[in-house]
Amino acid sequence: MDYLKIANGPVMWLVCGLGVGLVLVQSLLFVRRSIIAGRELGITDQQFKHAVKASTISAIGPSLVILGGMISLLVTMGGPIAWMRLSYIGSVQFELMSAEFGAQAMGVSLDGPDMNAVAFTNGVWVMALGSFGWVLFTGLCTHKMDKFRNVLAGGRKAFMPFLSIAAVLGAFAYLASDRIMRFDQGTKSCIAGFAIMALIVIVNRKLQKQWLKEWAMCIAMFGGMLIAVLI
Amino acid sequence: MENNQNRYETDYIPYIVRWGRITNLLGVALCFLPALILTFGFGFNPGLTAIVTGSLAQVSGSCIFWFVEPISYFPVLGIPGTYMSFLAGNGSSLRLPCSAAAQDSAGVVQGTEQGTIISTIGIAVSIFVNVALLSLGVILGTSVLSQLPAQVVSALSLILPALFGAMLAQFAVAQPKIGATAIVLALAMTWLSKNGFLAIFPGQPTYVIIIVAVFGTIGVSKLLFDKGMLKA
Numbered sequence: 001m002d003y004l005k006i007a008n009g010p011v012m013w014l015v016c017g018l019g020v021g022l023v024l025v026q027s028l029l030f031v032r033r034s035i036i037a038g039r040e041l042g043i044t045d046q047q048f049k050h051a052v053k054a055s056t057i058s059a060i061g062p063s064l065v066i067l068g069g070m071i072s073l074l075v076t077m078g079g080p081i082a083w084m085r086l087s088y089i090g091s092v093q094f095e096l097m098s099a100e101f102g103a104q105a106m107g108v109s110l111d112g113p114d115m116n117a118v119a120f121t122n123g124v125w126v127m128a129l130g131s132f133g134w135v136l137f138t139g140l141c142t143h144k145m146d147k148f149r150n151v152l153a154g155g156r157k158a159f160m161p162f163l164s165i166a167a168v169l170g171a172f173a174y175l176a177s178d179r180i181m182r183f184d185q186g187t188k189s190c191i192a193g194f195a196i197m198a199l200i201v202i203v204n205r206k207l208q209k210q211w212l213k214e215w216a217m218c219i220a221m222f223g224g225m226l227i228a229v230l231i
Numbered sequence: 232m233e234n235n236q237n238r239y240e241t242d243y244i245p246y247i248v249r250w251g252r253i254t255n256l257l258g259v260a261l262c263f264l265p266a267l268i269l270t271f272g273f274g275f276n277p278g279l280t281a282i283v284t285g286s287l288a289q290v291s292g293s294c295i296f297w298f299v300e301p302i303s304y305f306p307v308l309g310i311p312g313t314y315m316s317f318l319a320g321n322g323s324s325l326r327l328p329c330s331a332a333a334q335d336s337a338g339v340v341q342g343t344e345q346g347t348i349i350s351t352i353g354i355a356v357s358i359f360v361n362v363a364l365l366s367l368g369v370i371l372g373t374s375v376l377s378q379l380p381a382q383v384v385s386a387l388s389l390i391l392p393a394l395f396g397a398m399l400a401q402f403a404v405a406q407p408k409i410g411a412t413a414i415v416l417a418l419a420m421t422w423l424s425k426n427g428f429l430a431i432f433p434g435q436p437t438y439v440i441i442i443v444a445v446f447g448t449i450g451v452s453k454l455l456f457d458k459g460m461l462k463a
Contacts, residue, residue, distance in 0.1 A: 022261060033243060037238070043349070050338075054336035056356055063361050121270055136256075136259050158456075159452075167448070170446070174421075177414075217332050221390050
């Protein structure tokens with residue numbers, strides 16, 4: 001596997017590192033400014049701490065999924081590309097598919113013996129072309145999205161909160177249905193995750209436990225997984 | 232307080248928009264850099280035909296998400312969170328859940344100024360956790376990662392469906408009528424697609440499902456709202 005020498009070479013590390021670096025720089029810029037602005041708006045240190053804790057706990061499950069997705073990418077596309085794509089723009093559901101489409105278009109299979117540098121390069125092209133739209137669209141349009149939302153809501157301000165929930169629910173209903181309709185272990189996991197989360201939210205309306213708010217997502221994710229494995 | 236609110240509008244948001252645009256547009260350019268270096272630096276040129284063939288297969292499935300995800304998630308993520316989530320990627324599977332959990336836990340309302348700030352913190356934390364874990368993974372490398380038992384790897388793949396179900400539940404419990412609408416629409420469309428009824432649409436009909444699920448749910452919610460059937 002000759003092409004992996006280049007795929008894992010210093011040039012690729014440097015080039016891919018730039019993308020990951022950009023993500024970190026942006027986060028640091030935004031966090032610094034947000035803490036200042038947040039304090040001015042009366043957000044307490046306690047609230048900041050709760051946010052950091054809840055996000056850290058909730059990030060563990062998905063990060064493990066992404067790490068799992070990286071294993072197969074590492075083998076076929078090398079370390080730098082796998083590392084960059086999963087921390088910058090890419091998404092774990094799409095990246096392996098992109099690499100495969102790229103290799104297929106060259107008439108080879110990603111994990112086959114004829115996989116070569118040109119097919120690898122094509123995979124890298126497909127990954128970039130398959131995902132740049134997210135960054136381009138948000139780069140150009142984020143500051144106008146409030147206006148677009150107004151149009152969708154037909155100018156009715158009171159409808160706005162419902163519109164937001166409807167949009168998120170529509171998107172996740174699609175993602176969930178796609179898993180449910182496969183009728184495999186993922187079906188069980190999805191339904192179990194739904195049931196656990198619904199239960200926690202309803203119970204916690206009465207209990208109002210802070211720790212349950214922070215752990216809810218993590219419990220639902222691993223609980224759903226566990227139930228799917230056991231049943 | 233009023234003065235501070237003013238500074239949010241006149242100072243904070245303009246700063247975020249200026250740097251968000253710069254970093255995200257720079258992000259578009261950097262995203263092509265590895266491919267350009269491989270093609271023109273190393274000389275591995277796949278040719279335009281292969282690039283287009285491979286990309287069309289991928290883009291036809293993903294391009295609808297370029298627009299629907301940012302538009303759908305923006306109210307939760309806020310302006311800074313939207314720039315960050317889509318520069319860092321993994322929006323549905325990592326950024327949105329972390330943003331929602333952070334805001335819920337800090338006791339702020341989504342879409343407000345406080346919500347926007349807390350969402351930014353939550354997403355930044357998710358970025359640091361994700362980059363740290365992936366960097367560790369890539370340093371340990373395939374030798375260690377491939378030692379993971381196959382059962383563990385296959386169990387990991389079950390986390391994502393549970394996450395989608397849990398996110399659905401978190402919002403559906405808050406608005407059961409909208410939740411039921413979304414679930415019925417999405418299940419029905421997915422069923423139609425799996426049974427070939429959407430084959431009349433060109434390409435991969437995924438985009439039909441997601442458009443009906445998102446905009447159909449918004450439409451029905453509007454009707455329910457107009458009839459006074461939705462409560463905050």
